[in-house]
Amino acid sequence: MANNESIAELVEIYLSVSSVGSDEHNRLAQESFLAMKRVFKQIISTPNEPIVLPYKDISDIIFQSSYHVQSNSLESFQEKINLLIDDFQAQPRCKTKGQRLKVCHRKLVGHIMLACAQKEFMQNSVEQAQMIAAEAKETAKTAKDNADKAEKTYNTMFANYVTILGIFTAIIVTIFGGLNVVDTIISYGDTHFSTIVFLAALVLMCVVCLLYFLAKIILKLNGKDDDNQRFTLECLFGVVFGICLVLILVAWYTSPTKITPEIDKKTSRDKIEQKAE
Known part of the structure; x- marks a missing residue:
C-alpha cells in the first residue's frame, strides 16, 4: 500500500x-x-x-x-x-x-x-x-401569525356579538317603550297632533341611531367596511335622521303650547287601569 x-x-x-x-x-x-x-x-x-x-x-x-x-x-x-x-x-x-x-x-x-x-x-x-x-x-411563523390573528378575531367577534346583543335589546326596549309612551299620549282625547308627531319622531330617531351603530358593527364583522359601504350607510342614516329632526322641529313649532302637555297623574292611572282590565 x-x-x-x-x-x-x-x-x-x-x-x-x-x-x-x-x-x-x-x-x-x-x-x-x-x-x-x-x-x-x-x-x-x-x-x-x-x-x-x-x-x-x-x-x-x-x-x-x-x-x-x-x-x-x-x-x-x-x-x-x-x-x-x-x-x-x-x-x-x-x-x-x-x-x-x-x-x-x-x-x-x-x-x-x-x-x-x-x-x-x-x-x-x-x-x-x-x-x-x-x-x-x-x-411556522406564518402559522403562528395566523393563529394570533384568529385568536384576536375571535375575541373581537365575541365582544362585537355582545355589543350587537346589547344594541338589539336597546332597540326592543326603545321601540316598545316609545310605543307605550305614544299610546299613552294618544289615549288622551285632547292631545294635539303635533305632540304625537314629536314623540313618534323622537322614538324613531333613537331607533335609527341604534340601527346605524348596529349596521356599522355588522359591516366590520363581515369585512365589508369599505368606503362605498360606509358612504351608503352614512347617507341613508343622514337622510332618515334629517327627516326625524325636521319632524321634531315642525311638531315643536306647531304645538299650541310649545311644551309637552302635562298629564294628570290620577287621570293617567285610571286610563291605564281601564286598559289593563
Missing part, C-alpha cells in the same frame, strides 16, 4: 487542476507523473501484489479541501498523465511497471471523482436541508 502522506500530496495536485489555467496543466501533469512513480514505487515493483489505494484517506483530503473540482478539467488532466505513462511503458523493461502504474492512476482518479461526487451530494443535501428548514421556519 502507498504511503498516506505521499498520496495526500498527489491528491492535492489533482485538486488544484480546476483552479489553474490550462497552460499550467502540462507542468502539473509532469509533477503528478513523477510523484506517482515515487508514491507507487513499491506497488509497481511487485507484480503479484494487489493494488489497493487508501480511499478513506483520499476522501478525507477531498472533504477538507476548499477546491472545487470540475470533471472536464480532471478528465483532460488524466489524459495528459496517461500519455506520460504510455511513454514510460514504452521504455525497455518498463512494460509491467507501466501497466501497474496505469492501474494505480486509474484507481486514484476513480477514488478522487467518487469522493468529489459524494462531497457535492452532501453539500447539496445540506443546502436543501437548510432551505427546507428555512421554509419550515417561515411556515
Whole structure:
C-alpha cells in the first residue's frame, strides 16, 4: 500500500487542476507523473501484489479541501498523465511497471471523482436541508401569525356579538317603550297632533341611531367596511335622521303650547287601569 502522506500530496495536485489555467496543466501533469512513480514505487515493483489505494484517506483530503473540482478539467488532466505513462511503458523493461502504474492512476482518479461526487451530494443535501428548514421556519411563523390573528378575531367577534346583543335589546326596549309612551299620549282625547308627531319622531330617531351603530358593527364583522359601504350607510342614516329632526322641529313649532302637555297623574292611572282590565 502507498504511503498516506505521499498520496495526500498527489491528491492535492489533482485538486488544484480546476483552479489553474490550462497552460499550467502540462507542468502539473509532469509533477503528478513523477510523484506517482515515487508514491507507487513499491506497488509497481511487485507484480503479484494487489493494488489497493487508501480511499478513506483520499476522501478525507477531498472533504477538507476548499477546491472545487470540475470533471472536464480532471478528465483532460488524466489524459495528459496517461500519455506520460504510455511513454514510460514504452521504455525497455518498463512494460509491467507501466501497466501497474496505469492501474494505480486509474484507481486514484476513480477514488478522487467518487469522493468529489459524494462531497457535492452532501453539500447539496445540506443546502436543501437548510432551505427546507428555512421554509419550515417561515411556515411556522406564518402559522403562528395566523393563529394570533384568529385568536384576536375571535375575541373581537365575541365582544362585537355582545355589543350587537346589547344594541338589539336597546332597540326592543326603545321601540316598545316609545310605543307605550305614544299610546299613552294618544289615549288622551285632547292631545294635539303635533305632540304625537314629536314623540313618534323622537322614538324613531333613537331607533335609527341604534340601527346605524348596529349596521356599522355588522359591516366590520363581515369585512365589508369599505368606503362605498360606509358612504351608503352614512347617507341613508343622514337622510332618515334629517327627516326625524325636521319632524321634531315642525311638531315643536306647531304645538299650541310649545311644551309637552302635562298629564294628570290620577287621570293617567285610571286610563291605564281601564286598559289593563
